[in-house]
Amino acid sequence: MTKITLPALAPLLLLTACVPPADAPQGPGAPPAAAYFALGTEPGWTLEITPGMLNYDGDYGDTKIVVANPGARPSFNGERYVTPRLTVDITHGECSDGMSDRRYRDTVTLTAEGKTVKGCGGGVLPPAVLAGTSWTFVSIGGVAVAGDRPTSLAFEGARLSGSAGCNRFSGGYKRDGQTLTAGPLMATEMACPGAGMTQENAFFALMRGPVSLSFPSDGTLILTGAEGRTAVLKRVI
DSSP states (O other), X not given: OEEEOOOOOOOOOOOXXXXXXXXSOOSTXXXXXXXXXXXXXXXXXXXXXXXXXEEEEEGGGTEEEEEEOOOOEEETTEEEEEOSSEEEEEEEEEEEOSSSSOEEEEEXXXXXXXXXXXXXXXXXXXXXXXXXXXXXXXXXXXXXXXXXXXXXXXXXXXXXXXXXXXXXXXXXXEEETTEEEEEEEEEOOOOOOTHHHHHHHHHHHHTTSOEEEEOXXXXXXXXXXXXXXXXXXXXXX
């Protein structure tokens, strides 16, 4: 095992702008500016709301309803879509999908031809804590990870472990608000040809100092380090 020491750097100052979520319905009578997704379990169902239509897939795929989008009506703390076959009530309030610890921005109640189901929709909320979450890499340093090199990043208690495409690594981490400091990390010493070693080196360079954490509404995790280096990860549920 090789010890990789990650010296602490000054915490990054983050400037964030308050903007509405891209998938938020746009008020009375107006369809959402982008597609809005909702889902539920037992029985499994999904709903997509686009500016032109409501697309419902229910009963694990046995029921399909596609109707024109009538526009959102205002409701208590949310919006409502009403058609003869499909009624959708969106209430802005934290919701769990019941099958994992993933949390969503909205609670959704849907009635399809007289049958009512409940679920969650809107943007994915950040996990309450990192411990117990697992991720895979989407890109490192702005470059998509190689499809033939399995990657992972798991947080267990006060430790993290994983692979950025070549060697296994592990070590401690500390989180202070939206800043994460990892290390010292220990890694195996296997040499990997091609992209695996390149993306691993980029990840270790990123993690030499504190990184900022951000959680876009699509459920990804973005690590941003010095000079704007980033790693994008998606949640494993």
